[in-house]
Amino acid sequence: MRQPTSWDDPNLLQDEPFRSVFHTCKEIMGLGHETKPDVIRALDALAKGFQIVPGKEVVALAWLGLAYPYKDFSTHASGNKRWQNENDFRSFVEFYWRISQGNEPYTYLSHQRKKRGYKEDLPAPLPKEVSKVNAKKIPNGSPTSAVFTSKHTGQTFEQNISLLGFQGHFQMALKSCGEISSMEVQGEAKKKKKKKINTPAKISQYRRCIDYNLPQPPDHLDPMVDTAHRSIIPTATEISSTPRLDTGLQGGKPSLNIYGLDHFQKSRTTAIQHDLGGKLSLTRSPSINIVNSNAMVYEDRSSPAINNPIPVPNGKISGIPVTGLAGTNTCTPQGVSSHPNICQLPETSPFTGPNPGDYSDIVDIELGAIDVNLTVSKPPLPILPPIWAQSRQEVCESFDWFRSYQSGVYFCNNIVKGYLLSAFSSCRDVFEHGGKLIISHGGGGAESVHQRHGQIINEAAADQDAQDKSVRALLQNYKDARPLVLLIDDKYVLFPYDLGSRNVTYAVLGFYTIAHAWAEYQPANNLEGRVVRYKFAFEWCQGQGEPWWLQKMEGESGNNLARPLQYHPRDLSFLGGKKLPVKVAEQKLFKFVQPKPEDLYLTCEKCREQTPRIYRQQWICLNRMCTRFWVTLNGTAPTPLLDYNTNFLHLSCSFVLPTSLADIRPLSPTPSANDITTTHAFTRGWHCRNCGRLSCRYKWEEWECSNCKRTTRIVGRLHTPSDFWSLNFPATTYRDHLIARNSGIVQEPMKTFSLAKGMGQTQTFVLPDGKGQIHHIQSGTWNSEEVDEIFRDYQEQAAAGKLLFRRWPLRSHKCRGPLLTNYFSQNSGEPYQYVGGTANTVPFSKAPGAVVQAREFIQTRIHQALGIDLTFNEVLSAAYMEGQKMAFHSDAEPGLGPLVAGLSLGSSAFIHFRPRSTPKARPVAISFVLRHGDVLVMDGAEVQQYYEHTVVPTNFRIAATARNIYPSHV
Ligand SMILES: O=C(O)CCC(=O)C(=O)O
Numbered sequence: 001m002r003q004p005t006s007w008d009d010p011n012l013l014q015d016e017p018f019r020s021v022f023h024t025c026k027e028i029m030g031l032g033h034e035t036k037p038d039v040i041r042a043l044d045a046l047a048k049g050f051q052i053v054p055g056k057e058v059v060a061l062a063w064l065g066l067a068y069p070y071k072d073f074s075t076h077a078s079g080n081k082r083w084q085n086e087n088d089f090r091s092f093v094e095f096y097w098r099i100s101q102g103n104e105p106y107t108y109l110s111h112q113r114k115k116r117g118y119k120e121d122l123p124a125p126l127p128k129e130v131s132k133v134n135a136k137k138i139p140n141g142s143p144t145s146a147v148f149t150s151k152h153t154g155q156t157f158e159q160n161i162s163l164l165g166f167q168g169h170f171q172m173a174l175k176s177c178g179e180i181s182s183m184e185v186q187g188e189a190k191k192k193k194k195k196k197i198n199t200p201a202k203i204s205q206y207r208r209c210i211d212y213n214l215p216q217p218p219d220h221l222d223p224m225v226d227t228a229h230r231s232i233i234p235t236a237t238e239i240s241s242t243p244r245l246d247t248g249l250q251g252g253k254p255s256l257n258i259y260g261l262d263h264f265q266k267s268r269t270t271a272i273q274h275d276l277g278g279k280l281s282l283t284r285s286p287s288i289n290i291v292n293s294n295a296m297v298y299e300d301r302s303s304p305a306i307n308n309p310i311p312v313p314n315g316k317i318s319g320i321p322v323t324g325l326a327g328t329n330t331c332t333p334q335g336v337s338s339h340p341n342i343c344q345l346p347e348t349s350p351f352t353g354p355n356p357g358d359y360s361d362i363v364d365i366e367l368g369a370i371d372v373n374l375t376v377s378k379p380p381l382p383i384l385p386p387i388w389a390q391s392r393q394e395v396c397e398s399f400d401w402f403r404s405y406q407s408g409v410y411f412c413n414n415i416v417k418g419y420l421l422s423a424f425s426s427c428r429d430v431f432e433h434g435g436k437l438i439i440s441h442g443g444g445g446a447e448s449v450h451q452r453h454g455q456i457i458n459e460a461a462a463d464q465d466a467q468d469k470s471v472r473a474l475l476q477n478y479k480d481a482r483p484l485v486l487l488i489d490d491k492y493v494l495f496p497y498d499l500g501s502r503n504v505t506y507a508v509l510g511f512y513t514i515a516h517a518w519a520e521y522q523p524a525n526n527l528e529g530r531v532v533r534y535k536f537a538f539e540w541c542q543g544q545g546e547p548w549w550l551q552k553m554e555g556e557s558g559n560n561l562a563r564p565l566q567y568h569p570r571d572l573s574f575l576g577g578k579k580l581p582v583k584v585a586e587q588k589l590f591k592f593v594q595p596k597p598e599d600l601y602l603t604c605e606k607c608r609e610q611t612p613r614i615y616r617q618q619w620i621c622l623n624r625m626c627t628r629f630w631v632t633l634n635g636t637a638p639t640p641l642l643d644y645n646t647n648f649l650h651l652s653c654s655f656v657l658p659t660s661l662a663d664i665r666p667l668s669p670t671p672s673a674n675d676i677t678t679t680h681a682f683t684r685g686w687h688c689r690n691c692g693r694l695s696c697r698y699k700w701e702e703w704e705c706s707n708c709k710r711t712t713r714i715v716g717r718l719h720t721p722s723d724f725w726s727l728n729f730p731a732t733t734y735r736d737h738l739i740a741r742n743s744g745i746v747q748e749p750m751k752t753f754s755l756a757k758g759m760g761q762t763q764t765f766v767l768p769d770g771k772g773q774i775h776h777i778q779s780g781t782w783n784s785e786e787v788d789e790i791f792r793d794y795q796e797q798a799a800a801g802k803l804l805f806r807r808w809p810l811r812s813h814k815c816r817g818p819l820l821t822n823y824f825s826q827n828s829g830e831p832y833q834y835v836g837g838t839a840n841t842v843p844f845s846k847a848p849g850a851v852v853q854a855r856e857f858i859q860t861r862i863h864q865a866l867g868i869d870l871t872f873n874e875v876l877s878a879a880y881m882e883g884q885k886m887a888f889h890s891d892a893e894p895g896l897g898p899l900v901a902g903l904s905l906g907s908s909a910f911i912h913f914r915p916r917s918t919p920k921a922r923p924v925a926i927s928f929v930l931r932h933g934d935v936l937v938m939d940g941a942e943v944q945q946y947y948e949h950t951v952v953p954t955n956f957r958i959a960a961t962a963r964n965i966y967p968s969h970v
Contacts (some may be wrong), residue, residue, distance in 0.1 A: 001058070002924040003058060003062040004059065004066060006066060007063055007066035007095075007109075007300065008099070008105070008106075010099055012059065012063075012096060013096060013099060013100055018050070018053060018059075018096075018395070039634045042097070043090070043093060043094055043097060043793075046093050046094075046097055047086075047089065047090055047093045047454050048187065048527065050093055051527050053529075060089055060092045060212075062075050063092050064088050064089075064092060066223070066238055067091070067092070067095070067109060067112075067113070067772050068088070068113065068116060068118065070401070071087070071088075071568040073117070078829075081215060085153055088483045091109070091112045091584075093113075094188050095108060095109055106655045118554075121909075123556070126892040144933050144955065146722050146953060150589055151554060163602055163882060170530055171395050172296075177542065183872035204534050207742075212271055228665060232787060235945045254462060257454055271382065272412070272970045277840035284598055284887070285496070307508060317810060324861055326964075327432055330810040344659070345436060348730075361533065370482075371396075378495075378496060378498040379496070379498065379503060380497065380498050380501030380502070381497040381498060381499055381502045381549075381566075382497065383549070383551065383561070383562045384502060384504070384561045384562060384691060385399055385507035385548055385549075385562055385692055386561065386562050386665065386666065387399065387507070387508035387665060387666075387692055387694060388504045388505075388506060388507045388508070388692050388693060388694065388704070389504075389505060389506045389693065389694040389695075389817075390497075390503060390504070390506075390507070390693075390817050391696075391815065391816060391817020391819070392405055392815045392816045392819075393405075393508075393815060393817065393819050393820060394693075394694045394695055394696050394706070394816070394817070395487070395506050395694060396687055397683075397684055397685040397694075397696050398666055398685030398686055398687055398694035398696065399418075399508065399612055399666055399687070399694055399696070400417075400666065401418040401484075401485040401508075401664070402418030402420065402485065402487055403415065403418075404418070404420075404813060407419075408420040408422060409442070409470035409473065409474065411469070411473035411474075414472065414473045414476050415473060415476065415477065415482065416470070416473045416476075416477045416482075416484045417484055417485065418476075418484060418485045418486075419484055419485070419486050419487070419538070420438070420486075420487045420488070420506075421438065421440055421486060421487070421488045421489070421492045421494075421495075421509075422488070422489045422491050422492050423491040424494060426440070426441035426522060426535070427522055428520075428522075428535065428642070428643065428644065428766060429441065429494065430494065430644065430649070431494035431496075432496065432649050433498075433540075433649075433651055434547065434548065434550050435495070435509065435540070435547055435549065435550070436539065436540035437497055437515070437537060437538070437539055437540070437649060437651055438486065438494075438512065438537070438653055439535055439536070439538070439644075440462060440535070441464075441522075441533045441534065441535055441536075442468075442471040442533070442534035442535070442536055442538055445697060446506065454941065461524035461525060461526045461531045462526070462531060463532040464531070464532055464533055464534045465532075465814070466518070466534070466624070468517075471534045474514065474517065474534070474536055475517055475534075476512050477513075478514035478516075478517040478536070480654065480910070481513055481514075482510065482511060482513070482660055483511040483513045483541050483655070483658070484511070484512070484513075484514075485508060485509075485511055485512075485664060486508075486509040486511075486512050486539075486758060487506055487507065487508050487509060488506070488507055488509060489506050489507075489816070490505050492503065492505075495549075495550060496549070504914050505816060505817060506694075508541065508664065509545055509547065509549075510541070510544055510547060510548070510664065511540075511541040511657050511664065512539060512540055512541060512655075513538070513539055513541055513655035514536050514537065514539075515537045515538070515539040515652055515655065516535075516536070516537040516612065516614075516623045516648075517534060517535070517536050517537070518533060518534070518535055518611075518612075518614060518623055519532050519533070519534050519535070519624045519629075520533060520614075520620075520622060520630070521533075521630050524846065535697075539651060539652060539655050539656040540655075540755075541655050541656065542653060542654075542655060542656045542657065543656050544583060544657050544664075545656035549562070555813075561690075561691055561692050562692070589883075591847070596652075600613055600645075600647055600648065601613070602619045602633065604621040604623060604628055605628075605633075606621070606626050606627060606628040607621065607623045607626035607628065609621070609626065611623065612648060613645050613647070613648065614644060614645060614648050615638070615642040615644060615648075616642070616643050616645045616646070617638070617639050617641070617642050617643070618632045618633070618646060619632060619633050620638050620642075621634055624959075629792060630697045630914065636676075664681055664812045665687055665689075666684075666685075666686065666687040666694070668686060668687070668689070668712065669681075669682065669686055669703060669712060670713055670714070671714050671716075672716070674847050675716050675720075676716055676717065677693065677714055677716025677717075678716065678719065678881045678956035679881070679882045680880055680881070680882045680883040681883045682697070682881060683697060683882070683883060683884060684697065685697055685703075686703045686705075686712065688705035688707065688708060688710055690705065690708050690710050691705060691707045691708040691710075691804045693705055693706060693707035693708070695707070696807065696820055697807075697825075698806060698807045698820055699804075699805075699806060700798050700804075700805035700806070700824045700879060701713065701798060701799055701800070701801045701805075702801075710760075715799065716799075718792060718795045718796065718799075719791075719795065719906060719956055720788070720791075720792075721781075721784065721787075721788060721791060721905075721906065721932040723907075723956075724906060724907035724908065724932075724954070724955050724956075727853070730910075730954065732929070733751055733926070734929070735929065736763070736928065736929055737763065737765070737776065737926065737927060737928045737929070738767070738926065738927045740923060740924060740925050740926065742766030743768070743925035744769070745765050745766065745767055745768065745925060745926050746765070746766045746768075747763065747764075747765050747766075748763070748764040748765070748766060750763055751764070751865070753864045753865050754864070755779060755864070756782050756783070757782050757783050758780065758782055758783065758801055760777065760778060760779040760780065760783065760861075760865060761777075761778050761862065762775055762776065762777050762865040762866065763775070763776045763778075764776075765926060766927075766945070767940075767942070767943065767946070768769060770942065770945075771938060771940070771942040771943065771945075771946045771947070772938065772939055772940025772941070772942040772943035773937070773939040773943075774913070774926070774928075774936065774937065774938055774939065774943065775863050775865065775866060775937040775939060776934065776936055777862075777866075777934065777935040777936070777937065778867040778931070778933075778934050779933050779934070780933075781932070781933070783933065784932060784933050786857060787857065787903070787905060787932060787933040790850055790853045790854050790857060790905060790960075791905040791906060791932070791958060793848075793850035793853065794848075794850040794854075794879070794905065794958045795958075797848045797849065797850050798824075798879060802848055802958060803826055803836070803848035803850060803851070803877070804826050805824035805825065805826050805877070805879045806825065806826065806836070806840065807810065807820035807821050807822075807823070807824055807825075808820065808821055808825065808835050808836040808839075808840055809821075821835065822880075822884045822885055822886065822887070823878050823879065823880045823884045823885065823886055824878065824879040824880075824881075825840065825876055825877060825878045825879070826840060826842075826848075826851070826876075826877045827840045827842075827874065827875070827876050828842055828843070828844055828847035828848070828851045828852075828855075828874070828875045828877070829841070829843065829844050829847070829872070829873045829874035829875055829965075830873050830874040830965040831874075831891060831965075832874055832876050832893060832963070832965065833894075834891070834893055835876060844873075847875070850877075851875050851877055851960065854875060854877070854903050854960035854962075855872055855875050855960070855962055857903060857935075858872065858901045858902075858903050858935055858960065858962045859871060859872065859962075861903075861935045862901060862903075862935070865935075866937065868899070870899065871964075872901070872962035872963060872964055873964050873965060874959065874963045874964065874965045875960050875962045875963065876960070876961045876963070877958065877959070877960050877961075878951075878958065878959045878960075878961070879957075879958050880909075880951075880956065880957045880958075880959075881954050881956055882941065882951045882956060884950060884953070885950065885952045885953060886950060886951040888914070888948045888949065888950040888951055889948055889949070889950070890916060890944040890945070890947065890949065891938070891944050891961075891963065892944050892945070892947040893965055896941070896944065896963060896964070896965055896966075897963060897964030897965070897966065898939065898940050898941045899936070899937060899938070899939055899963075899964070900938040900943075900944070900961060900962070900963050901935055901936070901937040901938070901961070901962050901963075902935065902936050902960065902961040902962070903933075903934075903935050903959065903961075903962075904920070904930040904931060904932060904933070904934045904935075904957065905932055905933075905957065905958040905959065906932060906953075906955070906956050906957040906958055907953055907954045907955035907956055907957045908929055908930060908931050908932070908953070908954050908957075909929075909930045909951050909952060909953040909954060909957055909959075910927055910928070910930070910951070910952045910954075911927065911928050911930055911949055911950070911951050911952075912924045912927045912931060912949060912950050912952075913925050913926050913927070913947045913948070913949045914928075914947065914948060914949075915946060915947060916945075916946055916948050917946065918935075
């Protein structure tokens, strides 16, 4: 950044990233019709945003010296010059904000000076304050001192800049916008901003710069339609010789491409070229298409020309761009050591460690924690992986080495079992030696985008710490040289083949051991402009043959499934017993587990710790606890662009898979000793040995491969209700029900009714404010013959495949791929949209006998207990294996009649009701214990409207819930 030549130097407004900060804030705040709080908010955000600008101190101090010449902006204790008072910095920010808004900057500064005790006029240059200036009269290039209106003029930032005579600069700036763009986030954000970019015309308009960071050309400047302005905004051909990001239309679809990022190409694709023995030839810079990403893109404006960008066929853009203060991280291609935008500290400043701006010259794409969809043009996957899946649930339910639905690191008891590589969230992530050496950042701390109360919240990246749970567990694996399983998904760009070409979303790579672990600084979109990230180098374990993706392809016969990895006999003792989390001492992290050549290590003079020479350019102390962390041997900041020392990337080949380690493939289901097939183990998915696919168990009567439809079946014995009598019932303070204090629910006196054998009883609970009632009808174990039979019939018919219990996909969830319900269900009568709709429904004329009996039973009980005669036209039967449950929901089906009644069979279950409307904590209002033969009636539409319920069985259980659904509403 330039230093200001005068205190009203509007050149500053053209300086990236200063300009980006203005635009970011302007966009975020939606200013233009601002109220005072808006302005305060904007200024706060501006001041905050400006904090991360490299060299901001130098610029601000220079400006402060010019605006308040007699004030001492003295040296801070750290050795750097600093403003003494945040108000001074704030006045610098506000002054330039006012320049950009045409909002009385000079009046503001005069006022500020008066407040600080300056009696005399503004120091030279002394701009005149001009009132009501007609913008058209201002010639281009006129002196900056000429133009300011006394009021907010409503001019755009760009117009105000032009008023200041910087149209030339601005045009150049717009040109440079063509080289950079930003990514999109998905979800609501996508919807929110979609209007802006989802039509071809709009996309062409935004193809140059859809980013909060960069000014967007005025609406009328669309080069695709307005040839008069072509010179202002270059076409793709005009800028094709410059590395750039570009949005546009490809194959009729909007796309966003990165072209010509030289460093990107080198660091990420040469390994692929190298290790595929020329099979994959990426001789040109890869084109990358990025969608749904909160990427920060650091552009390179000075990289050597790269021609012939490879277009990406199926790109799409959706969502909104996410703030990245682009100028913070501009880049220089590999080998270029200086950059015009690097701000040097004044010579008088002693070196006190690196500054955020020192890492600014990195060509990189930083992806955050949110879902990204990033594809590189890759050859199709020639062979099916030995273990693969289409949904996250299939992996988590079938593959014990990875059971994490959210995090990319799966660990238990401080031991990492599986690590999922997805997209690339970090610079210097590599896929070397054909994937036998993979470097990735540890989990956590990435920048992320959330939606809260309809607002998009961009959470800045945070430093990782050795004590962060997943980092700590990874470090423990590293210290113990304990193997873990690496998986990839189809967004992991460093994998050389396109998983999507075979509809593979997740694939298991194999066992790896962490060969190295270290911490480093990486540029980030946060106030510091950088974060500490832990990096892990995973090395392929010897003893499992060649990685499947490097195997010789065996023609196109069969399903072309890769040979399974060869492992040693099963012995899980290797995984050890349970271990408590261990405190990890930071300074111990840099010891190599495996010996490496001596010259790879250097000892830090300060901390005396040995650190390997990881980077080609220089040795850096990587001991986070050392005051010289991220400082070179010479005590200087590392060069901004670093890549790996080739010696460091050598394979040690010394990680051998222990002979005791299990076959990585999930075991096929096997009968249990007691013939019980409803335990938790039987809820797990399975691995098809025919095609490698992991499938959830979505059918009750058998396992079926979701890909090749192979099946496997294990017949178990039927349960009797007495199986569950001896089960340990969870400790509760209540026997039948519990009403929460303050719930307003009133229990009516118990009523009894006559049965063939003795009496049944009904408890009615009146919900407050006329929100309906709940009746708990209990008939006692001595009256259970009828329900025992229904229970048996259900099991028999389900096992025989006459009653099709299935797990159906949930309609809304946040997982990749379909997410199936936790329980099995079948619907009879009218379709029930909530679970499976018509696909899950058979008419009563074809309904399994058990369902018909269950409906009869429920109707009879309601008549006996409540004196109500009615015929239900829908029954949803649900079967729960051990550990399965139904999450909170309400039966808010359109056309639903007011009475919903459920029969319980098998083990006892808890049903909890809680209010729906309370936004935050929603305590349970009432709970019931439902026993074999009980009928629970939710009476009144308001019960569904105001309450939701969850069912948690204690073991295997079947429930039949009867409703009336009026077909006219279906
Ligand atoms: O399992 C049960 O008893 C209740 C099922 C349920 O809540 C429903 O079908 O909506």
